[in-house]
Amino acid sequence: MTLVIPPYVFHKKKVYKNGRVSFICGGCQRLDDLRYAWAEKSQQDGKETFKLKSWPEEHSCCPTSNAHLVREFRAALYAEVHANPTKPVPSIYDQVLDMFTKVMSAEDKLAFINEAPSAR
Numbered sequence: 001m002t003l004v005i006p007p008y009v010f011h012k013k014k015v016y017k018n019g020r021v022s023f024i025c026g027g028c029q030r031l032d033d034l035r036y037a038w039a040e041k042s043q044q045d046g047k048e049t050f051k052l053k054s055w056p057e058e059h060s061c062c063p064t065s066n067a068h069l070v071r072e073f074r075a076a077l078y079a080e081v082h083a084n085p086t087k088p089v090p091s092i093y094d095q096v097l098d099m100f101t102k103v104m105s106a107e108d109k110l111a112f113i114n115e116a117p118s119a120r
């Protein structure tokens, strides 16, 4: 399970008995710096919900603002390729890219395409 506080991506680390859940910043972890975010777990209508309690203001890592979007893009791409095994990958790529970039400004779009995995 991941927690996204753009542009940072946290991974669930540990669930404590009192319902507190720790998340750790993946970018900082790669730099050997552990930055924690905390959430509280509760049950609502039989479903688990997490309420964010605190998060680090300072980070060692410096992901670009597109890092979390690129992750989502990659996941959407894989899902689409799996769902349409006979469709050529470049056309799936264009379709998913279009879905992600149509709401962006021209500037954001360029930056995103620069960081997104390429079709080939």
Ligand SMILES: [Zn+2]
Binding pocket: 008, 025, 026, 027, 028, 029, 035, 059, 060, 061, 062
């Ligand atoms: Zn970080």
